Amino acid sequence: MDSNPWGCWMKNCSVLVALLCVVTAGAGIKRAQTATDKPVVVRLDPALDELLSSDAPLQVVKSGLGFTEGLTWVQKSKVGYLLFSDIPANVIDKMTPDGTVSVFLEESGYRGPWNGYTMVHVGHVSNNGKDPKDPLFQQFNMIGSNGLTLDPQGRLLICTSSARTVDRIENNGKRVVLADRFDGKKLNGPNDIVVKKDGAIIFTDGFTWQLKEKDPSTELDHEGIYMIKDGKVTWAIQDIASPNGLAFSPDEKYLYANGSSHNYIRRYDVQPDDTFTNSTLLIDLSADKAPGITDGMRVDAKGNIWSSGPGGIWIISPEGKHLGTILVPEKVANLSFGDADYKSVYIGARTSIYKIRANVSGNHY
Numbered sequence: 001m002d003s004n005p006w007g008c009w010m011k012n013c014s015v016l017v018a019l020l021c022v023v024t025a026g027a028g029i030k031r032a033q034t035a036t037d038k039p040v041v042v043r044l045d046p047a048l049d050e051l052l053s054s055d056a057p058l059q060v061v062k063s064g065l066g067f068t069e070g071l072t073w074v075q076k077s078k079v080g081y082l083l084f085s086d087i088p089a090n091v092i093d094k095m096t097p098d099g100t101v102s103v104f105l106e107e108s109g110y111r112g113p114w115n116g117y118t119m120v121h122v123g124h125v126s127n128n129g130k131d132p133k134d135p136l137f138q139q140f141n142m143i144g145s146n147g148l149t150l151d152p153q154g155r156l157l158i159c160t161s162s163a164r165t166v167d168r169i170e171n172n173g174k175r176v177v178l179a180d181r182f183d184g185k186k187l188n189g190p191n192d193i194v195v196k197k198d199g200a201i202i203f204t205d206g207f208t209w210q211l212k213e214k215d216p217s218t219e220l221d222h223e224g225i226y227m228i229k230d231g232k233v234t235w236a237i238q239d240i241a242s243p244n245g246l247a248f249s250p251d252e253k254y255l256y257a258n259g260s261s262h263n264y265i266r267r268y269d270v271q272p273d274d275t276f277t278n279s280t281l282l283i284d285l286s287a288d289k290a291p292g293i294t295d296g297m298r299v300d301a302k303g304n305i306w307s308s309g310p311g312g313i314w315i316i317s318p319e320g321k322h323l324g325t326i327l328v329p330e331k332v333a334n335l336s337f338g339d340a341d342y343k344s345v346y347i348g349a350r351t352s353i354y355k356i357r358a359n360v361s362g363n364h365y
């Protein structure tokens with residue numbers, strides 16, 4: 001027994017304080033790894049406050065991936081998870097809110113034949129977004145799936161890009177091809193996809209193999225936006241160069257589509273027969289020379305468009321006004337509203353999945 005109880009108490013207290021300092025320091029290290037320290041929200045209009053707080057932190061949920069795309073939140077009762085394409089890995093991954101990642105679907109894009117020609121030319125070459133002089137710079141073939149979404153029955157729809165098909169995973173797990181041709185000719189490379197509540201499927205199609213329109217296997221001489229309805233594929237929109245991202249307004253009166261080669265978003269009136277009219281330039285982002293292009297888009301419950309663009313995620317009013325930007329350290333490809341309340345914005349940016357909390361819920365189709 002210690003002859004000095006007070007000294008013993010002080011010694012134990014010192015140990016506890018030291019342990020507390022270690023734990024606190026460890027927590028600080030973890031926070032530094034999972035969240036950005038600088039303000040990331042650029043507020044350009046007071047209307048942004050209703051949608052997103054200016055001091056909202058951007059969290060890194062998962063890093064070390066290849067090239068993330070096609071983010072889609074799946075909510076089943078109280079359980080939810082994020083699905084996304086890792087294109088060079090040729091998989092669709094499943095991520096729980098704590099950042100745990102597992103493979104949901106192997107060979108999500110190209111599935112063969114694996115012959116000499118396709119092994120060289122399938123997909124296209126991209127990189128992890130780092131400077132070519134950076135020792136961590138990596139370059140790879142993009143052979144996996146791209147855009148993903150859910151149909152009204154909760155089935156997963158997949159744009160394969162490199163396999164040039166639109167697929168669906170049935171409720172029994174079977175994978176079926178919904179479209180691989182237009183007018184008898186092979187599609188070039190489905191990219192992004194949305195579904196109306198009536199089941200009409202809209203997808204963008206562009207040149208995705210390395211030789212693009214000069215590839216001997218190319219059959220269609222154009223890029224376009226197509227619709228699958230009643231088993232038939234039609235060329236729905238023809239006035240966008242390099243069509244990429246798609247999104248419906250909450251009431252489905254408008255379809256938004258963007259072109260990545262010119263960094264703009266167009267709006268179309270949706271007719272009762274699911275055709276599109278009155279093509280209008282909603283916003284031109286090309287004046288901003290920060291890294292990034294118009295690619296993935298989502299729409300919140302109030303009708304605002306959240307789109308990838310120069311510098312990160314642009315938040316745009318239904319009238320086409322730029323309300324603010326979420327600055328992201330990597331080039332952004334796509335995003336999805338998620339978590340049970342659909343107020344978390346998950347952002348796919350090259351090698352990482354980020355997350356930021358919004359003040360408004362979003363549409364998840």
